[in-house]
Amino acid sequence: MTPTWQSRWLGTVRYGEALELQKAAVEERRAGRSGDAMWLLEHPPVVTLGRSARPENLRTPASALQARGIDVHEVARGGDVTYHGPGQLVGYLVADLAARGAPDVTAWLRGIEAALIDALDGLGVPARRIAGMTGVFVADPDAAAAAAPRKIASIGVGLRGWVTYHGFALNATMDLSGFDDIVPCGLQDVAMTSVAQERGEAPTRELFDACRRCVEAAFEAWLG
Amino acid sequence: MSVDVVLPELGESVVEGTVARWLVKEGDRVEIDQPLVEVTTDKVDAEIPAPESGVVVAILAAEGETIAVGAAIARIDAAAAADAGAPAPAPAPPATGAAPAASAAPRATPAAKHAAADAGVDLGSVAGSGVSGRIMKEDVTSAAQAVGAVAGSPAAAAAASPVPPEPTPAPAPRASARASGGFDEDRARQQFGRYTLQEGDRVEPMSPLRRIVADHMVYSKRTAPHVGTVTEIDMGGIVEVRARHKQSFRQDHGFGLTYLPFIVDATVRALREFPVLNSSVVDDAIVIKRDIHMGIAVETEKGLVVPVVRHADRLSLAGLAAAVEDLSARARNKKLSADDLKGGTFTISNPGRQGNLYGFAIINQPQVGILRMGEMVKRPVVRELEGSDAIVIRPMMHLALSYDHRAVDGAPANGFLYRIRELLEEAEFDL
Numbered sequence: 001m002t003p004t005w006q007s008r009w010l011g012t013v014r015y016g017e018a019l020e021l022q023k024a025a026v027e028e029r030r031a032g033r034s035g036d037a038m039w040l041l042e043h044p045p046v047v048t049l050g051r052s053a054r055p056e057n058l059r060t061p062a063s064a065l066q067a068r069g070i071d072v073h074e075v076a077r078g079g080d081v082t083y084h085g086p087g088q089l090v091g092y093l094v095a096d097l098a099a100r101g102a103p104d105v106t107a108w109l110r111g112i113e114a115a116l117i118d119a120l121d122g123l124g125v126p127a128r129r130i131a132g133m134t135g136v137f138v139a140d141p142d143a144a145a146a147a148a149p150r151k152i153a154s155i156g157v158g159l160r161g162w163v164t165y166h167g168f169a170l171n172a173t174m175d176l177s178g179f180d181d182i183v184p185c186g187l188q189d190v191a192m193t194s195v196a197q198e199r200g201e202a203p204t205r206e207l208f209d210a211c212r213r214c215v216e217a218a219f220e221a222w223l224g
Numbered sequence: 225m226s227v228d229v230v231l232p233e234l235g236e237s238v239v240e241g242t243v244a245r246w247l248v249k250e251g252d253r254v255e256i257d258q259p260l261v262e263v264t265t266d267k268v269d270a271e272i273p274a275p276e277s278g279v280v281v282a283i284l285a286a287e288g289e290t291i292a293v294g295a296a297i298a299r300i301d302a303a304a305a306a307d308a309g310a311p312a313p314a315p316a317p318p319a320t321g322a323a324p325a326a327s328a329a330p331r332a333t334p335a336a337k338h339a340a341a342d343a344g345v346d347l348g349s350v351a352g353s354g355v356s357g358r359i360m361k362e363d364v365t366s367a368a369q370a371v372g373a374v375a376g377s378p379a380a381a382a383a384a385s386p387v388p389p390e391p392t393p394a395p396a397p398r399a400s401a402r403a404s405g406g407f408d409e410d411r412a413r414q415q416f417g418r419y420t421l422q423e424g425d426r427v428e429p430m431s432p433l434r435r436i437v438a439d440h441m442v443y444s445k446r447t448a449p450h451v452g453t454v455t456e457i458d459m460g461g462i463v464e465v466r467a468r469h470k471q472s473f474r475q476d477h478g479f480g481l482t483y484l485p486f487i488v489d490a491t492v493r494a495l496r497e498f499p500v501l502n503s504s505v506v507d508d509a510i511v512i513k514r515d516i517h518m519g520i521a522v523e524t525e526k527g528l529v530v531p532v533v534r535h536a537d538r539l540s541l542a543g544l545a546a547a548v549e550d551l552s553a554r555a556r557n558k559k560l561s562a563d564d565l566k567g568g569t570f571t572i573s574n575p576g577r578q579g580n581l582y583g584f585a586i587i588n589q590p591q592v593g594i595l596r597m598g599e600m601v602k603r604p605v606v607r608e609l610e611g612s613d614a615i616v617i618r619p620m621m622h623l624a625l626s627y628d629h630r631a632v633d634g635a636p637a638n639g640f641l642y643r644i645r646e647l648l649e650e651a652e653f654d655l
């Protein structure tokens with residue numbers, strides 16, 4: 001019968017294509033023809049603008065970005081503007097919140113954050129939430145440094161009825177200069193960081209795969 | 225009557241949301257469940273669906289406006305749906321038709337029942353495409369359109385009278401039907417896929433295993449362009465090897481040596497030489513697998529299962545025989561675990577001797593090839609003996625390969641199958 005939880009690695013998928021896949025998956029889920037699923041993938045460089053996006057958060061105009069081969073997409077998900085690129089582990093979760101019990105989108109967001117924090121723990125990167133900001137930040141023991149928090153994962157979710165889509169983006173081994181063209185999530189004082197940067201390591205494929213495995217395990221433990 | 229569309233309670237700490245984008249405007253007809261508006265809260269963009277079918281008579285919050293949970297953002301006049309110019313109070317018969325359907329086994333979703341009442345479609349005549357044959361809203365919409373299409377002819381006009389002139393908001397012309405060469409799945413299902421029960425018919429609901437097989441088989445045929453190729457094999461050499469070792473094998477291992485392990489061994493060796501047959505199509509890549517895990521299709525009481533011999537290439541002939549014997553026994557005793565059924569990279573099917581000269585099996589997804597054994601029969605064949613042709617009697621077996629032409633072309637497929645034949649006819653096995 002239809003499994004209740006499934007996690008799949010899709011490799012590199014263009015943003016637009018992933019969006020189409022999700023739309024189809026949401027319809028399947030709403031019709032009860034499939035179970036909940038998480039897709040893990042990477043995107044070629046793309047800047048996406050969510051419904052809360054403000055034009056001033058795009059530091060470089062869209063046309064200039066596109067001329068450099070960076071796709072720009074407007075999309076029906078929460079959150080402001082963000083950037084996706086190779087080395088960033090993107091997770092899309094299509095799940096029926098109503099089927100899992102009392103549907104609560106806040107609990108869903110917190111659940112995604114908690115699973116990512118667990119995964120990062122497994123990677124030796126202490127992470128935390130910051131009240132009032134959705135996303136996962138590096139937990140800095142140094143109080144002064146905490147004033148300029150470093151963000152390691154972004155979250156943005158869509159809802160169709162009670163079925164979710166979109167999800168999270170974890171900076172595993174990506175080149176962070178991609179964020180220079182935007183004000184990530186509209187947060188002016190936040191710097192982006194990555195697992196590679198926090199571990200002081202070179203951004204290798206092995207490290208990316210390790211991130212992927214930790215994330216798969218953490219989400220399986222929560223939703224499997 | 226009017227119904228308010230409110231901002232639902234999305235989450236514990238969500239007290240308000242901002243209207244991001246209206247998907248409909250005042251005056252639009254909407255169906256129940258149709259998305260009306262996108263509302264954002266922090267990090268969540270939620271599509272709010274219509275709670276009823278009807279006409280949007282008022283939009284109460286503008287794009288960019290922030291509204292509290294529970295506040296009304298639009299108003300729908302559900303009564304407006306029923307007056308789509310229907311001559312008679314048409315909903316009466318279909319509505320009573322719908323009510324018994326509701327009290328019967330849950331056959332139609334609430335959205336489908338509403339759509340059926342609106343369109344004057346009798347749910348009893350609609351084939352369901354959802355889980356357990358449930359009637360989905362889409363099934364009702366197609367049924368309504370099929371009736372609308374038939375209503376062109378005068379004879380049908382009388383039959384179609386219960387249907388209001390404009391059953392459902394006319395959708396965009398079926399672009400998908402044009403693009404797919406005139407094939408429209410819903411229409412085809414309505415036309416060809418229905419059967420009315422007769423007295424004496426026995427309805428056997430599909431078991432979970434049957435359902436899995438049904439899903440898999442349709443999916444496999446639809447996704448993989450299957451090509452079949454067949455060869456015939458002179459099994460004389462194998463027959464002889466087996467006859468020589470039959471007794472000692474049974475004494476050493478406790479079970480009988482059949483022909484299947486020989487076929488598996490030859491197939492495994494051929495897969496090493498033609499690795500593209502041991503692959504999967506993943507997105508737009510062909511993944512050639514490192515390991516060979518051989519699925520052996522077994523017919524059990526409950527149905528078809530395919531347990532997997534892991535790392536089949538690491539096993540000797542005796543090892544393969546033992547693995548196959550173990551899996552078959554456990555399959556018959558229903559002692560297979562989920563792990564036994566996972567991870568196969570190629571499949572061999574042996575459906576038995578009777579009525580099976582050869583046949584092309586359906587590929588076991590996500591593999592790209594499946595080999596099916598035919599019956600072994602003594603036949604007169606031509607062999608060259610001492611420089612001239614002679615007719616001899618040999619035990620012959622057909623082996624048929626179905627392969628996925630997305631990944632495998634004819635040359636490697638034929639080469640692979642021919643290699644299996646060579647290995648079996650050379651009959652050099654270590655026993």
